[in-house]
Amino acid sequence: MAHPPFIQPLQPxxxxxxxxxxxxxxxxxxxxxxxxxxxERQRWYVxxxxxxxxxxxxxxxxxxxxxxxxxxxxxxxxPVDLALAQTVADHYQGSAWQVFGRGxxxxxxxTTLAPGLAAVVTGGGDLxxxxxxxxxxxxxxxxxxLLTHKAREVAAEVAxxxxxxxxxxxxxxxxLGLPPTALPGxxxxxxxxxxxxxxxxxxxxxxxxxxxEALYKNTFQRLExxxxxxxxxxxxxxxxxxxxxxxxxxxxTWLPPEALEAWVQRxxxxxxxxxxxxxxxxxxxxxxxxxxxxxxxxxAVAHVDHLLTLRGLQAHPSGxxxxxxxxxxxxxxxxxxxxxxxxxxxxMTEIEVTEAPTAGKRRRVAQKGLQSRAVIxxxxxxxxxxxxxxxxxxxxxxxxxxxxxxxxxxxxxxALLASQALGYDPYRETWEKxxxxxxxxxxxxxxxxxxxxxxxxxxxxxxxVGATLDRAHPGRTRIRLERALDRLLAxxxxxxxxxxxxxxxxxxxxxxxxxxxxxxxxxxxPAVIQQQYQQLASVxxxxxxxxxxxxxxxxxxxxxxxxxxxxxxxxxxxxxxxGYLSRLEQGRRGQRLPAAVQHKxxxxxxxxxxxxxxxxxxxx
Numbered sequence: 001m002a003h004p005p006f007i008q009p010l011q012p013x014x015x016x017x018x019x020x021x022x023x024x025x026x027x028x029x030x031x032x033x034x035x036x037x038x039x040e041r042q043r044w045y046v047x048x049x050x051x052x053x054x055x056x057x058x059x060x061x062x063x064x065x066x067x068x069x070x071x072x073x074x075x076x077x078x079p080v081d082l083a084l085a086q087t088v089a090d091h092y093q094g095s096a097w098q099v100f101g102r103g104x105x106x107x108x109x110x111t112t113l114a115p116g117l118a119a120v121v122t123g124g125g126d127l128x129x130x131x132x133x134x135x136x137x138x139x140x141x142x143x144x145x146l147l148t149h150k151a152r153e154v155a156a157e158v159a160x161x162x163x164x165x166x167x168x169x170x171x172x173x174x175x176l177g178l179p180p181t182a183l184p185g186x187x188x189x190x191x192x193x194x195x196x197x198x199x200x201x202x203x204x205x206x207x208x209x210x211x212x213e214a215l216y217k218n219t220f221q222r223l224e225x226x227x228x229x230x231x232x233x234x235x236x237x238x239x240x241x242x243x244x245x246x247x248x249x250x251x252x253t254w255l256p257p258e259a260l261e262a263w264v265q266r267x268x269x270x271x272x273x274x275x276x277x278x279x280x281x282x283x284x285x286x287x288x289x290x291x292x293x294x295x296x297x298x299x300a301v302a303h304v305d306h307l308l309t310l311r312g313l314q315a316h317p318s319g320x321x322x323x324x325x326x327x328x329x330x331x332x333x334x335x336x337x338x339x340x341x342x343x344x345x346x347x348m349t350e351i352e353v354t355e356a357p358t359a360g361k362r363r364r365v366a367q368k369g370l371q372s373r374a375v376i377x378x379x380x381x382x383x384x385x386x387x388x389x390x391x392x393x394x395x396x397x398x399x400x401x402x403x404x405x406x407x408x409x410x411x412x413x414x415a416l417l418a419s420q421a422l423g424y425d426p427y428r429e430t431w432e433k434x435x436x437x438x439x440x441x442x443x444x445x446x447x448x449x450x451x452x453x454x455x456x457x458x459x460x461x462x463x464x465v466g467a468t469l470d471r472a473h474p475g476r477t478r479i480r481l482e483r484a485l486d487r488l489l490a491x492x493x494x495x496x497x498x499x500x501x502x503x504x505x506x507x508x509x510x511x512x513x514x515x516x517x518x519x520x521x522x523x524x525x526p527a528v529i530q531q532q533y534q535q536l537a538s539v540x541x542x543x544x545x546x547x548x549x550x551x552x553x554x555x556x557x558x559x560x561x562x563x564x565x566x567x568x569x570x571x572x573x574x575x576x577x578x579g580y581l582s583r584l585e586q587g588r589r590g591q592r593l594p595a596a597v598q599h600k601x602x603x604x605x606x607x608x609x610x611x612x613x614x615x616x617x618x619x620x
Contacts, residue, residue: 029105036143037101042092045147050085052155060159104150108142197528198492200287200310200422204415204444205406207238207348211374212283212437214242215340216276216430217466227264229271233348240348242374244271247342250373270340276426276433281337283422283437284310285375289399289407290414296404299378303394307334312423335392344374346402372400415444416532418493431465431484436493438464443525447533453567453578455500455520462517474513485521496524496566522578524567552601553585559605560585574600 092100202208214220214231220242223230229244244267248255255263284307292300305315308326315325348370379396399407406413417440424433438461446452461481462469470477488494502519506512560570567585571578576597584601593601 026102029102034098034101037097037104041147042097043089045151046085046089046092048148049151049154050088052152053088053158056155056159104143104146107146197526198419199416199528200283200419201290201414202283202286202417202440203403203407203413204441205238205403205413206235207233207240207346207351208286208403208406209437209441210235210238211242211344211346212279213466215274215278215282216434218271218274220244220271220274227260228267228345233346237351238348239350240346240369240371243345243347244268244340244343245345247373267343270343273336274340276430277333278337278340279437280311280422280426280433281307281334282341282374283417285341285397286399286403286407287417289397293398293407296401296407297398299396299398301394301396304331304334304392310419310422312419338375338377338395341375342373342377345371346374346400347371348402351402370402370405372402374400374403376400413444415440416529418491418526420488420491420493429487431467431480432487432491432493434465435461435484435488439488439494439523439525443529443533452525452530453522455522457517458519458521459517461521469513469517471513474516478516485523492526494523495526496522496568498522498568522568524578555605556581556601557585574604576600 210233211231214233220229220231223241226243231242233240233242246263246267248263285302287310288302288306289300292298305326308315308330313326313330316327351368351370375397376399377395377397380390380392381395382391382393398404418436421433421436421440424430424436426433442456443452446454458481462477465481465484467477467480485494485497489497498521500520500522502516506515556570560567563570565573567581568578571581574581
């Protein structure tokens with residue numbers, strides 16, 4: 001890891017107007033100071049400076065980890081942390097230490113030697129000889145005191161520069177020689193969640209999915225009596241509205257007409273700028289907060305560059321006179337999305353809330369009304385520009401109550417989302433991005449019943465994308481949908497897909513479009529989704545028990561994996577529906593199998609060396 005740029009080598013120079021003393025100072029350095037500033041004293045000075053820096057950096061570190069709400073036990077730095085000591089020592093290697101020593105010569109002259117040699121200077125005596133004589137008696141103790149003062153001064157200066165730059169925790173941990181701070185969810189404290197097989201954990205509540213769709217489909221509209229752009233939420237378990245409403249309305253219930261009109265116009269301008277990027281940033285914040293927080297009221301820390309990393313963007317390498325990292329337009333796009341998100345106000349008139357169980361009672365689901373901001377940003381860190389504006393580099397945030405309740409506790413509702421959803425281009429790969437989110441939400445909804453292979457109508461998938469059929473060239477719409485599904489398959493977002501109810505021969509007949517819209521498509525989730533949700537099924541009361549290790553279902557799955565087959569491919573070999581095979585694998589069928597099905601399974605298993613399938617016991 002490269003050393004952060006906030007520790008710079010010292011560049012002292014002789015005080016102006018004292019050039020006449022340069023030969024004397026050079027002699028003082030050569031005859032006395034150069035010997036005293038030996039490698040042993042250099043190591044002592046570097047260690048002292050490092051220890052002072054540790055005190056400052058630990059203060060910043062504790063504050064940052066506290067903001068993240070980790071609840072971890074803070075680690076104390078050792079006497080001299082090797083990474084930080086080496087960083088300080090690197091700036092005093094070779095000629096840099098000599099330049100530093102010559103700078104000390106001038107300081108010693110002013111603080112120690114000059115006052116005692118005033119008579120020599122004014123009387124015209126041999127200044128060089130007098131300096132040489134005085135230095136032999138007082139320099140040793142004076143140099144130690146000066147170096148001690150200098151160590152504190154340099155450490156304070158570096159710490160001040162550090163606070164201005166607000167470095168990530170990764171830099172602080174590197175300098176302090178500390179391991180990455182372990183946070184809930186398997187992350188490091190500087191915020192980047194460790195992906196679970198290229199999947200992030202995000203909220204899966206119905207109103208969260210509705211908000212994402214409202215953002216990327218831009219369904220905000222004018223409602224009578226409401227000045228702000230408003231999107232309706234009507235998803236069955238959640239009913240309400242999402243408004244683009246400025247933060248100022250939270251503290252000022254009444255605004256002058258001209259101020260109100262100005263804010264209304266600004267919100268409608270923001271409405272025109274909404275895009276898939278806003279949903280990307282919302283998902284990234286959700287994943288970062290889940291990785292750091294330990295309760296619904298905890299804060300989390302996010303770095304603008306970390307959000308860009310989660311979107312799959314590559315930072316530009318430095319070199320050849322060019323500064324590395326992300327570009328200003330890339331950062332500005334994220335900051336604009338953050339501005340949109342913190343202006344979102346959710347008014348849920350009806351929503352299913354799982355309440356914590358009380359003594360002697362089971363937890364229950366109740367209908368409630370909730371309203372809050374989608375995201376609350378409390379603190380900003382960055383560099384102050386000459387024009388007075390802040391170049392935001394990182395910020396402290398938390399979800400509003402309308403989401404926070406569903407991210408923790410008995411009402412927790414989370415899902416795995418393929419990281420490609422954030423990585424797909426928000427303008428050229430919108431179909432892939434939106435389908436990835438839609439399937440993620442649907443798979444989590446189907447986790448209780450295990451009906452992942454329940455088919456989707458083509459018309460439903462087009463609605464999920466927000467696409468309309470090109471009536472003049474319907475073939476283009478079909479090609480685009482199939483191309484998107486093929487891309488998701490290639491990127492391992494899907495394990496398999498195929499048409500279910502659709503006869504290809506119809507495509508050459510008149511009126512084929514209406515039949516195609518009603519056709520159905522089977523989509524199989526990747527193994528990580530099924531494995532994760534099977535674990536959830538074992539603890540969620542509404543889900544059936546999982547099959548035992550040696551049951552028919554486990555053996556079918558084991559044999560299918562040995563052959564490298566998806567559910568859809570194995571179902572084709574067995575000449576049965578993928579949904580039926582999925583239920584068999586999950587042990588969700590209690591009655592005896594028909595003789596013909598039993599024979600197919602026996603033949604398929606024994607072909608690979610398995611023993612014949614034992615018939616499931618009859619249902620009681």
